[in-house]
Amino acid sequence: xxxxxxxxxxxxxxxxxxxxxxxxxxxxxxxxxxxxxxxxxxxxxxxxxxxxxxxxxxxxxxxxxxxxxxxxxxxxxxxxxxxxxxxxxxxxxxxxxxxxxxxxxxxxxxxxxxxxxxxxxxxxxxxxxxxxxx
Amino acid sequence: xxxxxxxxxxxxxxxxxxxxxxxxxxxxxxxxxxxxxxxxxxxxxxxxxxxxxxxxxxxxxxxxxxxxxxxxxxxxxxxxxxxxxxxxxxxxxxxxxxxxxxxxxxxxx
Numbered sequence: 001x002x003x004x005x006x007x008x009x010x011x012x013x014x015x016x017x018x019x020x021x022x023x024x025x026x027x028x029x030x031x032x033x034x035x036x037x038x039x040x041x042x043x044x045x046x047x048x049x050x051x052x053x054x055x056x057x058x059x060x061x062x063x064x065x066x067x068x069x070x071x072x073x074x075x076x077x078x079x080x081x082x083x084x085x086x087x088x089x090x091x092x093x094x095x096x097x098x099x100x101x102x103x104x105x106x107x108x109x110x111x112x113x114x115x116x117x118x119x120x121x122x123x124x125x126x127x128x129x130x131x132x133x134x
Numbered sequence: 135x136x137x138x139x140x141x142x143x144x145x146x147x148x149x150x151x152x153x154x155x156x157x158x159x160x161x162x163x164x165x166x167x168x169x170x171x172x173x174x175x176x177x178x179x180x181x182x183x184x185x186x187x188x189x190x191x192x193x194x195x196x197x198x199x200x201x202x203x204x205x206x207x208x209x210x211x212x213x214x215x216x217x218x219x220x221x222x223x224x225x226x227x228x229x230x231x232x233x234x235x236x237x238x239x240x241x242x243x
Contacts, residue, residue, distance in 0.1 A: 035157065046167055048190055048191060051171065054157070058154060058157075059201055061152060062154075062205075063202065065203065066209045067211060067212060089210060089212075100223055107231050111234045
């Protein structure tokens with residue numbers, strides 16, 4: 001593939017992904033992607049297992065990004081491409097922690113299902129007061 | 135290619151930061167529901183203040199802070215997570231889940 005076509009496709013993919021990201025953020029800001037129950041269960045109560053999974057996800061995503069950027073910068077020579085760093089190795093310890101976090105969430109859901117009164121099946125309405133604030 | 139890499143870098147950074155700020159602001163403003171975050175539910179349906187949830191939150195936040203500072207200190211690779219951290223966090227999660235199961239059976243009896 002010629003260099004210019006490669007570049008064109010690269011910019012195109014970058015633009016499309018960027019556009020998707022903008023649309024998602026815009027919809028979240030407008031409230032059309034509703035985050036009210038992001039860490040809540042169907043019953044409307046907030047869930048600690050969801051909350052810790054959210055924190056872990058952000059931490060690992062941010063760390064992964066920082067490491068990729070740092071490696072790409074380190075591998076880029078004066079006339080070299082900046083994308084030679086590749087993806088970093090994820091050590092076993094990090095995988096173990098992610099596993100603990102995710103399996104804790106899953107087990108927590110299983111306990112909740114076993115513990116569920118019949119009325120808890122009803123999906124919760126988003127917080128009306130929160131809507132007014134927004 | 136250099137410009138493309140730079141553009142991608144900024145794109146991902148801006149998206150991640152915007153997403154993080156959006157969630158954080160909505161959490162702090164109360165738009166994201168946090169009602170009952172520290173409350174557990176027994177088998178009979180009654181609610182109780184749950185210390186196991188508080189400790190899980192504290193350990194999670196502590197670990198997140200420690201991990202991120204480790205990455206910022208040396209961003210060339212993931213920081214080594216020591217076995218003791220895995221044990222501490224695993225124990226914290228076990229305590230949380232144990233509390234949940236315990237409350238379930240406590241309420242039933």
